[in-house]
Amino acid sequence: xxxxxxxxxxxxxxxxxxxxxxxxxxxxxxxxxxxxxxxxxxxxxxxxxxxxxxxxxxxxxxxxxxxxxxxxxxxxxxxxxxxxxxxxxxxxxxxxxxxxxxxxxxxxxxxxxxxxxxxxxxxxxxxxxxxxxxxxxxxxxxxxxxxxxxxxxxxxxxxxxxxxxxxxxxxxxxxxxxxxxxxxxxxxxxxxxxxxxxxxxxxxxxxxxxxxxxxxxxxxxxxxxxxxxxxxxxxxxxxxxxxxxxxxxxxxxxxxxxxxxxxxxxxxxxxxxxxxxxxxxxxxxxxxxxxxxxxxxxxxxxxxxxxxxxxxxxxxxxxxxxxxxxxxxxxxxxxxxxxxxxxxxxxxxxxxxxxxxxxxxxxxxxxxxxxxxxxxxxxxxxxxxxxxxxxxxxxxxxxxxxxxxxxxxxxxxxxxxxxxxxxxxxxxxxxxxxxxxxxxxxxxxxxxxxxxxxxxx
Amino acid sequence: xxxxxxxxxxxxxxxxxxxxxxxxxxxxxxxxxxxxxxxxxxxxxxxxxxxxxxxxxxxxxxxxxxxxxxxxxxxxxxxxxxxxxxxxxxxxxxxxxxxxxxxxxxxxxxxxxxxxxxxxxxxxxxxxxxxxxxxxxxxxxxxxxxxxxxxxxxxxxxxxxxxxxxxxxxxxxxxxxxxxxxxxxxxxxxxxxxxxxxxxxxxxxxxxxxxxxxxxxxxxxxxxxxxxxxxxxxxxxxxxxxxxxxxxxxxxxxxxxxxxxxxxxxxxxxxxxxxxxxxxxxxxxxxxxxxxxxxxxxxxxxxxxxxxxxxxxxxxxxxxxxxxxxxxxxxxxxxxxxxxxxxxxxxxxxxxxxxxxx
Numbered sequence: 001x002x003x004x005x006x007x008x009x010x011x012x013x014x015x016x017x018x019x020x021x022x023x024x025x026x027x028x029x030x031x032x033x034x035x036x037x038x039x040x041x042x043x044x045x046x047x048x049x050x051x052x053x054x055x056x057x058x059x060x061x062x063x064x065x066x067x068x069x070x071x072x073x074x075x076x077x078x079x080x081x082x083x084x085x086x087x088x089x090x091x092x093x094x095x096x097x098x099x100x101x102x103x104x105x106x107x108x109x110x111x112x113x114x115x116x117x118x119x120x121x122x123x124x125x126x127x128x129x130x131x132x133x134x135x136x137x138x139x140x141x142x143x144x145x146x147x148x149x150x151x152x153x154x155x156x157x158x159x160x161x162x163x164x165x166x167x168x169x170x171x172x173x174x175x176x177x178x179x180x181x182x183x184x185x186x187x188x189x190x191x192x193x194x195x196x197x198x199x200x201x202x203x204x205x206x207x208x209x210x211x212x213x214x215x216x217x218x219x220x221x222x223x224x225x226x227x228x229x230x231x232x233x234x235x236x237x238x239x240x241x242x243x244x245x246x247x248x249x250x251x252x253x254x255x256x257x258x259x260x261x262x263x264x265x266x267x268x269x270x271x272x273x274x275x276x277x278x279x280x281x282x283x284x285x286x287x288x289x290x291x292x293x294x295x296x297x298x299x300x301x302x303x304x305x306x307x308x309x310x311x312x313x314x315x316x317x318x319x320x321x322x323x324x325x326x327x328x329x330x331x332x333x334x335x336x337x338x339x340x341x342x343x344x345x346x347x348x349x350x351x352x353x354x355x356x357x358x359x360x361x362x363x364x365x366x367x368x369x370x371x372x373x374x375x376x377x378x379x380x381x382x383x384x385x386x387x388x389x390x391x392x393x394x395x396x397x398x399x400x401x402x403x404x405x406x407x408x409x410x411x412x413x414x415x416x417x418x419x420x421x422x423x424x425x426x427x428x429x430x431x432x433x434x435x436x437x438x439x440x441x442x443x444x445x446x447x448x449x450x451x452x453x454x455x456x457x
Numbered sequence: 458x459x460x461x462x463x464x465x466x467x468x469x470x471x472x473x474x475x476x477x478x479x480x481x482x483x484x485x486x487x488x489x490x491x492x493x494x495x496x497x498x499x500x501x502x503x504x505x506x507x508x509x510x511x512x513x514x515x516x517x518x519x520x521x522x523x524x525x526x527x528x529x530x531x532x533x534x535x536x537x538x539x540x541x542x543x544x545x546x547x548x549x550x551x552x553x554x555x556x557x558x559x560x561x562x563x564x565x566x567x568x569x570x571x572x573x574x575x576x577x578x579x580x581x582x583x584x585x586x587x588x589x590x591x592x593x594x595x596x597x598x599x600x601x602x603x604x605x606x607x608x609x610x611x612x613x614x615x616x617x618x619x620x621x622x623x624x625x626x627x628x629x630x631x632x633x634x635x636x637x638x639x640x641x642x643x644x645x646x647x648x649x650x651x652x653x654x655x656x657x658x659x660x661x662x663x664x665x666x667x668x669x670x671x672x673x674x675x676x677x678x679x680x681x682x683x684x685x686x687x688x689x690x691x692x693x694x695x696x697x698x699x700x701x702x703x704x705x706x707x708x709x710x711x712x713x714x715x716x717x718x719x720x721x722x723x724x725x726x727x728x729x730x731x732x733x734x735x736x737x738x739x740x741x742x743x744x745x746x747x748x749x750x751x752x753x754x755x756x757x758x759x760x761x762x763x764x765x766x767x768x769x770x771x772x773x774x775x776x777x778x779x780x781x782x783x784x785x786x787x788x789x790x791x792x793x794x795x796x797x798x799x800x801x802x803x804x805x806x807x808x809x810x811x812x813x814x815x
Contacts, residue, residue: 246804281805282806326749330762331520334778341502
């Protein structure tokens with residue numbers, strides 16, 4: 001199959017298209033040039049003038065429609081995504097289908113309403129209106145440039161959605177590891193509302209092309225960027241406007257002794273969190289701290305987790321790792337196997353063939369990031385209150401914690417985890433389905449996009 | 458005391474009868490299974506015993522990282538070498554004990570002579586690596602010293618001291634050698650060569666080293682010098698030292714192995730053969746290219762994980778699974794480095810990324 005993996009304003013013509021093949025799937029990509037990007041931005045700025053006049057609530061409603069259509073398996077955009085993404089992203093077909101469902105279910109009418117309530121969007125976006133202390137008005141950006149990374153479908157979508165609701169035009173640099181999904185999404189928006197579609201552009205180029213990025217960043221009021229720490233640091237220095245950088249992050253889980261009578265069920269949910277998207281997401285747990293003296297030992301819990309990982313690998317098969325990823329898993333496994341053979345308090349559980357999944361029990365409670373590709377560590381703690389003390393130097397990288405504890409222990413645990421730097425605490429089994437209003441990296445993206453004008457007369 | 462199987466390995470290295478490789482490998486495996494408790498546990502876990510297999514390809518290779526944790530010696534070592542420990546200072550270093558240095562020395566000298574001295578030359582050796590006095594646990598230093606003592610002409614010396622590479626001393630010596638038109642053999646780490654080349658480039662000096670001069674470089678850069686591609690290195694060796702490409706031989710070795718691999722170029726030139734550059738396998742080593750996801754052997758030309766079956770490792774584990782990627786070329790292989798700056802697929806932090814950013 002052949003799909004267009006770009007979206008540019010309809011009035012632009014005469015640009016060059018190149019193809020990139022992934023087995024049976026061929027993508028058409030726009031050849032980005034500084035001149036083309038400048039032309040695109042010119043059109044986006046005009047489109048912004050039009051959509052900035054529209055109400056945020058109205059745009060939110062039609063975006064809800066867009067997402068509703070995506071939930072239908074017969075929708076042509078949905079079908080294109082399902083057919084092409086496995087080849088492009090290396091996720092299995094089942095994972096792509098499940099992942100899309102999971103992603104789309106978050107964009108409901110209620111979620112959009114909640115997002116709008118985050119600011120008094122109705123009031124302050126339409127004109128100057130009273131705030132708590134004085135009178136002010138909020139403006140969305142004229143142009144927001146989004147630098148996407150990675151291939152978890154939907155990473156970066158909240159920023160795009162928020163920008164659109166605020167009347168901003170968006171230029172998206174899609175990731176080389178998935179140029180397609182953002183382009184399909186933009187095209188699906190254009191189908192529902194051509195005017196908003198004209199305010200979206202999706203182009204893919206290799207990161208680090210300074211000639212292109214100078215153009216893409218120069219006129220952007222805000223640049224939202226996802227990427228490795230190195231990429232974020234590097235981009236930050238080249239952005240003149242506001243820069244909202246999202247570096248790679250890591251997540252983990254905490255399991256209290258009181259839930260261990262249901263250890264199998266907890267393990268099932270933990271395995272789901274770690275299996276989704278082959279653990280590539282910033283919300284994918286790297287390890288689970290399991291409290292001792294809960295009837296099931298942390299070591300036995302690791303065994304239950306391993307069985308559950310095996311079951312999830314049947315329902316949502318692992319994708320195909322790259323060579324480098326496979327080597328990293330082998331190295332990780334080998335290190336722990338050697339420790340086990342040396343008689344250390346370590347146990348290695350792994351898929352019998354291939355590198356589908358790995359569970360490692362390690363009595364050393366030091367926080368250890370995993371090599372990913374469904375590789376999870378289980379570490380014991382005598383008491384949950386110890387966990388926050390083990391996170392030390394990882395603080396700047398922490399994202400979500402999946403928690404399975406009795407309600408009466410939640411306050412103690414969440415206070416400590418909050419202080420330790422995490423930004424989302426959720427149930428085990430729900431780690432990969434954050435609400436649209438999630439304060440990713442402790443911030444409010446919606447508010448971060450706004451520019452306020454105060455009126456003191 | 459030398460075991461009979463060790464004597465047979467020695468005999469084989471000295472006079473290889475390649476059709477015997479498989480049988481001897483299985484014999485070495487049986488010996489190691491019996492005398493190496495950690496390796497036995499490793500094999501048992503995989504349900505593999507000497508009785509259960511009939512071809513050398515079935516011998517389970519031990520990942521190099523196991524050397525960091527396990528004692529893999531089959532007998533009391535005469536000498537133990539440690540891996541250099543990469544940029545991560547906290548990580549444990551691998552340990553490789555050699556119960557029979559004679560095997561190690563026979564392997565390294567035979568192979569070195571075949572690929573660096575195929576013309577029978579005995580040139581003066583200038584070594585751009587620390588001597589064993591400076592780095593007693595380094596297998597590379599040990600190897601270079603054995604080579605220097607055995608093959609090096611008078612005046613074969615080291616140019617790395619406590620202060621690092623002695624580039625000025627080296628430049629002086631090279632100038633003398635150039636004047637005397639005496640062929641020379643430069644040996645050392647790739648990053649030390651970069652220091653030398655950079656010192657020459659800085660003041661636009663160069664040498665016309667006489668015909669018959671050659672060099673052997675080895676290892677990566679590991680942040681110790683600027684990164685230089687192999688093509689660029691070969692160009693600079695020619696430009697700055699006047700050593701032609703074919704006489705520049707890259708060595709690939711590791712502490713975990715008793716044998717090394719060398720580029721075929723110099724031996725091919727002496728034998729009047731013309732083939733693309735590759736790492737030649739000595740007759741007592743077989744390298745398999747494995748699919749890292751399944752450990753199945755890959756078809757010709759595909760890039761995979763290198764696993765070496767090295768009879769010279771008879772004192773520890775013969776079959777070693779590396780973390781290096783490569784592909785088959787002629788009767789050898791070529792290494793592919795990790796592609797730099799490969800975009801990570803997801804948005805989760807990886808250990809590798811952290812190490813790169815720190």
